[in-house]
Amino acid sequence: MGVRDLVEGKALEAREGARALLKASTSKKNRALLRMAEALLDSAERLMKENGRDVSAAREKGLSGALIDRLTLTEKRINEMAAGMREVAALPDPVGEITRIWQRPNGMSVGRMRVPIGVIGIIYESRPNVTADATSLCLKAGNAVLLRGGSEAINSNKAIVGILREVASSEGIHEGAVTFIDTPEREAVMEMLKLEGIVDLIIPRGGEGLIRTVTENSRIPVLKHYKGVCHVFVDRDANLVMAEEICFNAKVQRPGTCNAMETMLVDKAVAEEYLPAVLKRLHEAGVKIKGCERTRQIYPEAEEVKEADYDNEYLDLVLNVRVVRDMDEAMEHIARHGSAHTDTIVTDNYHKAMRFLREVDSSAVMVNASTRLNDGGQFGLGAEIGISTDKIHARGPMGLEELTCTKFIVLGSGQLRG
């Protein structure tokens, strides 16, 4: 069987799974998720053995240490996968919720009901834990998942999927609800992206290269997360003590994440007062400072920042610092260089806070809070499948609700069109 037929066959199986899931009750889905968590824990040894085959192969191929780390399943990671599935089981079911209902002059009620999207294709790289995490979120929201993991994790993924499907089937959930494209052929991704009408949504999870390839080749809608070039703007009316804490937290607390600050913008009116202490503290925490001309007048130890640096997602202890004329220049900078991910203003001025909230066009816009807080858990959404930097369907952290859509329902009593 060619790759094309194999992929289409799997997708059609997922489609059947999705149709069957339309009838699954919340308690049935929850019971399956809890039993899946249990089954993963019970099979930890076997999973680690299968994973060991992938890890050895990766070592033989000389793949990087970072990749091998992401690939490796430890007992701790298996526990986390199971805990994640239980957490999702405990979240409220979005499916069937009527988000609004209203009455029309002719007496019919019109409402919106949350419904599953259908078949969600997940394209990911080496982390086998994505297999369980994505399955639990998709399943809870009533969607079938069509998984395509990295070829280097194929044995691990096959083992995980085997366990999940076995539970699904014994709990009366169509096995197609958890479908895995079990070929290492790279072509499989391209074939998957052509299946519009069978697959309803693609979520790529991985590096910029993967995401770009998927976006450029997909005929199916894609929800994606490009990069996080996040800003904190310290306004002239900021509480400078608060500003320092927020900037320090946003840069240093976990610099490798997409919601860490990459550029600090400082109002010229407070630059001289604010910068020396905060830059010294950041420097002492190991942060390399790249500054604009004015920054370097105030803090000569800074390197020179180049225009292109402002577009960089460092994911590291490096920070661009720019002194700006006012909030308008800061917002222009964010519009030009930002990635519409997370941007914060620190200010005590009500009017500027309101304007910043309204005019900055990012997935999360904050007043007086660290960019690091843009996260499904921190926002109270429960588990998330990623942070969307798209502008269609969902922006920001994507939880269960974002894995649904709404349809219209009409409760009539014989209404006709006049």
Next chain:
Amino acid sequence: MGVRDLVEGKALEAREGARALLKASTSKKNRALLRMAEALLDSAERLMKENGRDVSAAREKGLSGALIDRLTLTEKRINEMAAGMREVAALPDPVGEITRIWQRPNGMSVGRMRVPIGVIGIIYESRPNVTADATSLCLKAGNAVLLRGGSEAINSNKAIVGILREVASSEGIHEGAVTFIDTPEREAVMEMLKLEGIVDLIIPRGGEGLIRTVTENSRIPVLKHYKGVCHVFVDRDANLVMAEEICFNAKVQRPGTCNAMETMLVDKAVAEEYLPAVLKRLHEAGVKIKGCERTRQIYPEAEEVKEADYDNEYLDLVLNVRVVRDMDEAMEHIARHGSAHTDTIVTDNYHKAMRFLREVDSSAVMVNASTRLNDGGQFGLGAEIGISTDKIHARGPMGLEELTCTKFIVLGSGQLRG
């Protein structure tokens, strides 16, 4: 200048327009819409003259009468365009609405705020009124519109856009908010579809061919309306008088629309009682009946329906009739042959109504109401830009809300990530 550069230049202008619109107040947008309506009426003569050039060219080229009808601007149509703009001005502004806000344990408030999508590309065919209709909806929702009309309407569209831009500019709205790709080159559409990162959403409006080309070639998210293969299922527990009225209305009231019924499914338990009268009445109204075997036993005048007929959007006085075993078989039929547009059950049985609402996966699912009621106006959404049969972002009639997305806002007081 090549087509590519021309299209990209226009798109960048629209992007600037979109940025400027983030600051436009509701009253500014409304004033502009009202003045645009006025300006269209004031220029009716000039518009009809420019339109006359397009109509003559179309006649010379021997284009079809139906196309020439869609292309032609009459005084009535210009009045309707203006009325549409006024209607949109009167609708509530979705932008800036905080749809929900909640507090987190650390004291910060997290909310969702409705925001414009950005630049919306509209690709349409010969109707010049789409130029004004799409502009008013996009503008009111804070989006810049990048218009690409059919080459046969180019003079009409240029004239309309010229008027709209002149008003925009005099009302302090960036002209880029209304941008028109003024080349007849067909290549322009393909170039437009590559501009991800500049254009945020594409809405094609036209026939299946146009929509398919756009979907297959776009790197930008597309919201679209494929066909409407709509069903009415007459359950064994239906009020048969109501069923007859609903089916007659759904088929005959305006058969050329996407929400007209194409297939009537009838529970076998009531087929013999129900079918003769309704089919006679439909026949007398000029409807050609194509029936399954059982239907033709009951009503021998029916033609034989073929399996492929069930996938047809007739847009005409033709109806498929199929007798089914029960509601499950009806729902299977809808899942296999439907286009996820509009489907109705007629029943007095509460449990079947609830199951049908939940399990049928269409943009509008109705109980005891005519499919013809699936419409933005009938649902109370105001004007609509189309009916989406997609499952991402929006399903069903798309009004102003569907031309926005939500971003997260955080109102903090110094919160950090621990």
